[in-house]
Amino acid sequence: MNPIDLIDAVIDREGGFVDHPADPGGATRWGITDAVARANGYTGDMRLLSRARAVAIYCRAYWLRPWFDRVAERAPLLAAELFDTGVNMGPPVACGFLQRALNALNRGASDYPDIVPDGAIGPATLAALDAFLQRRGRSGEVVLLKAVEALQGERYLSLAERRPAAEAFLYGWLANRIG
Numbered sequence: 797m798n799p800i801d802l803i804d805a806v807i808d809r810e811g812g813f814v815d816h817p818a819d820p821g822g823a824t825r826w827g828i829t830d831a832v833a834r835a836n837g838y839t840g841d842m843r844l845l846s847r848a849r850a851v852a853i854y855c856r857a858y859w860l861r862p863w864f865d866r867v868a869e870r871a872p873l874l875a876a877e878l879f880d881t882g883v884n885m886g887p888p889v890a891c892g893f894l895q896r897a898l899n900a901l902n903r904g905a906s907d908y909p910d911i912v913p914d915g916a917i918g919p920a921t922l923a924a925l926d927a928f929l930q931r932r933g934r935s936g937e938v939v940l941l942k943a944v945e946a947l948q949g950e951r952y953l954s955l956a957e958r959r960p961a962a963e964a965f966l967y968g969w970l971a972n973r974i975g
Contacts, residue, residue, distance in 0.1 A: 797872040799865065802879050803854040809972060813843045818961040826850035827883060832857065854883070862887035863917040867894075870925055871937040874944065881948050884973055888915030889951070890944075897943035898924045907931050949974050 810827030821829040825845040833845055836853045859865055862882055868875035874894070881890035895913040898921070902908050908927035911920045929936050949970065956966040 797868045797875060799855055799859045799868075799879070800851070802859075802876055803851050806854065806880065806883050807847065807850060816964070818964045828853055858882050858887060862891055863922070864890075866922060867917065867925065870922070870929060871940070874937055874941050877941055877944055880973060881944070884969070885948070885951065891915045891917050891921070893944045893947040894925075894940075895921055896947060897940055898928055901928060901932075901940065901943065945974050 807826045810824065813823070813825045815823040821831070823830045823842045825833075825842050826847055828845060828850045830842050832853065833842065833849075836857060838845060838849060838853075858879060862878070864875045864879050864882065864887075867878060878887075878890045878894060881893065892913050892915040894917065895911055895915070898908075899910045899913065902910065902924070908924050908931075911924050928940065932939065952966060952969045952973075955962045
């Protein structure tokens with residue numbers, strides 16, 4: 797799986813510079829928030845953040861650092877969803893969704909031990925994923941993907957319920973981020 801294809805799709809969907817008043821993330825360019833750009837060494841005006849710089853940030857902060865590249869070696873469709881969810885909600889949230897789903901699908905820890913849902917993919921999460929896929933086969937990836945998307949959809953609805961300003965984004969989130 798080529799992460800550049802995933803990154804290009806996110807950038808195409810997110811567009812150029814946006815500073816929506818209802819978005820607590822503030823100013824973004826190419827979907828990269830000001831805070832994320834600064835955390836990754838960018839010091840310029842957000843309107844001038846280059847696409848190449850955004851691609852490098854996506855690759856490092858949203859693909860390699862959360863180990864979605866390692867998930868892709870095992871389950872490419874799942875990795876693509878985790879990447880997209882991580883971009884929209886933060887990689888720890890996406891990782892936590894995977895961990896929660898793996899725990900719920902291990903049949904009372906009879907297929908593999910529960911893992912700590914700490915929001916970080918590491919050796920234990922990858923071992924659980926390997927055991928799940930070995931037990932369930934290729935169709936298991938589809939079921940796991942559905943579980944992650946169910947958690948994501950529930951979170952979007954909860955955000956809109958708790959923060960009415962988020963309702964401005966709910967339709968787009970459900971239309972473009974789920975399925």
